[in-house]
Amino acid sequence: MSPGEFFLQQFINGLAIGSIYALIALGYTMVYGIIQLINFAHGEIFMAGAYLGLAAILLIGSIGPIGAAAGAAPALSLVLTILTAAAGCALLGLAVERVAYRPLRQAPKLSVLITAIGVSFFLQNAVMLSFGAQDRYVPPLLPVLHARIGSVTVTLMQGIVLAVSLMLMMGLQGIVYGTALGRAMRATAQDPLAARLMGIPVNRIIAVTFAMGSALAGVGGVLFGLTYSTINFHDGYLTGLKAFTAAVLGGIGNIPGAMLGGLLLGFLEGFAAAYLSTQWKNVVAFTVLVLVLILRPRGLLGERVAERA
Amino acid sequence: MRTAILVVLISLPFIDRNPYHVEVLTTAGLYALLALGLNLIVGFAGLLHLGYAAFFAIGAYTYALLNLRAGCPFWLGLPVSMATAGVAGVLLGLPAVRVRGDYLAIVTLGFGEIVRIVVTNLEPWTGGPNGLLGIAHPSIGSFRFGVDSRPYYWLILLLVEGTAWACARLRRSRIGLAWVALREDELAARCLGVDTTRLKLIALGLGGGIAGVAGCFFAAKQGTVTPDSFDFILSVMILAMVILGGLGSVRGAILGAAVLTIVPELLQGFSSYRMLLFGALMVVLMQARPQGLLGLAQIRRELRGRRAAA
Numbered sequence: 038m039s040p041g042e043f044f045l046q047q048f049i050n051g052l053a054i055g056s057i058y059a060l061i062a063l064g065y066t067m068v069y070g071i072i073q074l075i076n077f078a079h080g081e082i083f084m085a086g087a088y089l090g091l092a093a094i095l096l097i098g099s100i101g102p103i104g105a106a107a108g109a110a111p112a113l114s115l116v117l118t119i120l121t122a123a124a125g126c127a128l129l130g131l132a133v134e135r136v137a138y139r140p141l142r143q144a145p146k147l148s149v150l151i152t153a154i155g156v157s158f159f160l161q162n163a164v165m166l167s168f169g170a171q172d173r174y175v176p177p178l179l180p181v182l183h184a185r186i187g188s189v190t191v192t193l194m195q196g197i198v199l200a201v202s203l204m205l206m207m208g209l210q211g212i213v214y215g216t217a218l219g220r221a222m223r224a225t226a227q228d229p230l231a232a233r234l235m236g237i238p239v240n241r242i243i244a245v246t247f248a249m250g251s252a253l254a255g256v257g258g259v260l261f262g263l264t265y266s267t268i269n270f271h272d273g274y275l276t277g278l279k280a281f282t283a284a285v286l287g288g289i290g291n292i293p294g295a296m297l298g299g300l301l302l303g304f305l306e307g308f309a310a311a312y313l314s315t316q317w318k319n320v321v322a323f324t325v326l327v328l329v330l331i332l333r334p335r336g337l338l339g340e341r342v343a344e345r346a
Numbered sequence: 347m348r349t350a351i352l353v354v355l356i357s358l359p360f361i362d363r364n365p366y367h368v369e370v371l372t373t374a375g376l377y378a379l380l381a382l383g384l385n386l387i388v389g390f391a392g393l394l395h396l397g398y399a400a401f402f403a404i405g406a407y408t409y410a411l412l413n414l415r416a417g418c419p420f421w422l423g424l425p426v427s428m429a430t431a432g433v434a435g436v437l438l439g440l441p442a443v444r445v446r447g448d449y450l451a452i453v454t455l456g457f458g459e460i461v462r463i464v465v466t467n468l469e470p471w472t473g474g475p476n477g478l479l480g481i482a483h484p485s486i487g488s489f490r491f492g493v494d495s496r497p498y499y500w501l502i503l504l505l506v507e508g509t510a511w512a513c514a515r516l517r518r519s520r521i522g523l524a525w526v527a528l529r530e531d532e533l534a535a536r537c538l539g540v541d542t543t544r545l546k547l548i549a550l551g552l553g554g555g556i557a558g559v560a561g562c563f564f565a566a567k568q569g570t571v572t573p574d575s576f577d578f579i580l581s582v583m584i585l586a587m588v589i590l591g592g593l594g595s596v597r598g599a600i601l602g603a604a605v606l607t608i609v610p611e612l613l614q615g616f617s618s619y620r621m622l623l624f625g626a627l628m629v630v631l632m633q634a635r636p637q638g639l640l641g642l643a644q645i646r647r648e649l650r651g652r653r654a655a656a
Contacts, residue, residue: 155629166618330449
């Protein structure tokens with residue numbers, strides 16, 4: 038493999054994992070954009086999505102007629118799995134918002150952040166108690182295919198990850214900038230009081246934002262599970278933090294920024310693993326996080342200036 | 347009252363001869379020390395820190411390396427660990443104090459993780475994921491602490507009592523009052539001429555130093571250190587102790603540490619549901635009693651103090 042091909046291979050790998058980060062980062066950025074809350078539990082929603090996806094795959098396989106149909110059309114079972122995880126995570130996001138965050142809307146940020154950590158512990162352990170603490174194998178839904186260009190390999194899964202993420206991001210962009218719901222979301226983000234005076238049901242809009250962000254994280258979870266074939270209840274913490282880094286890198290509160298940040302972080306990590314060492318891979322994300330927050334807290338595309346001394 | 351509690355605590359290992367009880371109380375003491383240090387940063391100065399375990403790790407590895415490489419005795423390791431972790435607190439604080447609120451929390455979380463990953467990967471020095479073994483226990487003259495819990499129990503009692511005394515004095519000092527101003531309203535404090543950056547660094551340095559002492563004690567008691575003892579969960583646990591006891595309350599930090607160490611031991615039977623309940627408890631506590639167990643008295647006293655001053 039020539040150095041150029043090696044580079045291209047890392048680029049493709051980074052693109053695939055980066056678009057998963059981007060999907061999760063959207064949830065962080067949407068919630069932050071609308072109520073300035075760092076939803077620490079978002080990583081756990083992603084992880085729950087991966088497990089819901091696993092449950093859906095096992096369930097689809099076990100119900101005779103559906104299983105047979107899905108076996109004949111793998112794309113159908115992929116769609117069913119993604120929809121199950123997205124719907125389940127949307128409900129989970131709604132529940133978390135209602136039970137944990139809404140009562141604290143006027144509370145100091147410290148209380149909300151601690152609540153988020155509590156929710157995160159709760160979800161992690163709820164998943165651990167229902168699915169076990171060991172790694173779970175995610176059976177492949179699709180035939181393991183890949184295309185080769187020279188010695189560069191692109192797997193079918195990487196293609197699907199990319200396609201699904203791009204579709205969802207474009208869809209989200211369409212909703213936020215092209216519909217009445219999106220306008221209500223942007224109005225709430227700008228000034229919740231004024232939005233309420235204009236007759237926008239602010240609480241419902243915030244709940245919808247949580248649901249949408251959580252659904253995207255759920256899809257990210259399914260794609261993550263299918264890409265790596267094993268999932269663990271600990272995955273939400275690290276991947277969630279990386280996605281948060283991506284959101285901060287792109288400019289928190291900014292939707293295109295989250296996508297850009299996710300892809301950039303995917304590349305950075307991929308190249309660090311390939312050219313430095315895999316052991317130091319995780320340091321990259323944290324170093325980027327710390328540097329961006331200190332040097333350019335508004336991120337690459339953000340206009341919102343972070344709270345600074 | 348205070349003296350009575352101290353007398354009971356000192357004589358406890360003679361009354362209660364169950365070594366398991368003494369061991370649990372020693373662990374509670376270690377956590378109390380950590381909670382006191384973090385309370386200084388979060389409770390006094392109002393800086394939300396999510397990477398406190400890093401200073402604990404730095405203290406533990408400082409003594410472990412000094413002892414294994416240079417044969418440094420525990421009593422010399424203690425101040426050196428304190429100084430190293432304190433300096434680390436200031437150095438990591440220098441860039442971090444530029445950001446505020448939940449951004450500060452994330453930056454400190456990032457630092458905490460970076461320290462842990464660096465410790466795990468610097469294999470020739472730290473032994474990597476396997477950690478370091480054979481660290482010397484403390485000794486006084488010809489008396490060796492060994493593996494019996496009791497000498498450690500009295501030592502940690504002394505450390506906690508000393509630190510709590512210092513914290514209580516500190517809170518009433520010029521620095522302590524300036525911290526209250528900084529915590530309540532940073533802008534107003536600056537307008538009154540309080541050097542907020544310096545005060546934040548003092549809090550981080552002192553808090554880090556206390557964690558360094560705790561780390562040195564931990565390494566000397568266990569005889570081994572491994573990087574997985576210093577993960578994010580530990581940072582969160584210590585924070586939960588401070589919050590449960592009541593932010594800014596010295597007695598609260600000790601009480602919170604004792605409750606969160608002893609209650610899980612009593613709940614051994616529910617061990618798999620422990621962390622689930624713990625998470626739910628954090629959520630409920632923030633809604634029902636955000637000021638913590640001893641928080642109300644704390645706020646009332648501060649209010650009364652303010653009125654007296656006015």
